[in-house]
Amino acid sequence: MLLCIDCGNTNTVFSVWDTDKFVATLRTSTEHQRTADQYWVWFSQLMEHRGIAIDIDAVIISTTVPRVVFNLRVFTDRYFNVRPMVVGKPECALPQMPRVDAGVSVGPDRLVNTAGAFDRHGGDLIVVDFGTATTFDVVAEDGAYVGGVIAPGVNLSLEALHASAAALPHVDVTKPEKVIGTNTVECMQSGVFWGYVGLVNGVCDRIKGEYGREMRVIATGGLAPLFQMGHARFDALEDDLTMHGLRVIHAHNERLTA
Secondary structure: OEEEEEEOOOEEEEEEEEOOEEEEEEEEEOOOOOOHHHHHHHHHHHHHHOOOOOOOOEEEEEEOOHHHHHHHHHHHHHHHOOOOEEOOOOOOOOOOOOOOOOOOOOOHHHHHHHHHHHHHHOOOEEEEEEOOEEEEEEEOOOOOEEEEEEEEOHHHHHHHHHHHOOOOOOOOOOOOOOOOOOOHHHHHHHHHHHHHHHHHHHHHHHHHHHHOOOOEEEEEOOOHHHHHHOOOOOOEEOOOHHHHHHHHHHHHHHHHHO
């Protein structure tokens, strides 16, 4: 079994791949102080609850939170006797190296999404990921990451509104029935929802114009289906793109060492 771990700024996701499919996907909040033993208690109990035997023989990690890597390494070594691959480290090869400014490091999550999207859809893509930040990744014809855009995430924008304006409440992200709100909550929901639909469509149009070739837009992240309801122009939705990308990168490294 292959254990894929994606640690983002908000959530950490563990997915277990067994031969030809993911048999379990588990999600927890990201806490850099969580110990290896705490990871094991959480992981083993949920796997037992689902009736899945734990037979992990390989691990790959992608994280935007460097401080969690040490405890995740200890976790995989102590309980599976496995040294994990870590995306972005020299020992973890990519199917295609990114083509960006010299000396610039690309976020592991963006590299993983690039690999996963290219494997499923080929090149000339824009990958839109609705996470803590909303990111736009440009995937070239040969599958290389060649740049992108980073914007504040949807929930981050809502939190900033609430924190900076005393009179504005917390609101859920939802598609409002109409654009013109008649109360504060409706006004905020409309601004965030339709504002992000405009952001996504506008940024994608500008990327396409600058790139100069036909491109497809692939969306991932929990809020992607919601924004498609607002006519965000996605060609495909992928709810497991990051985990698929981790599996693709792991398989690539396995082939290199075979």
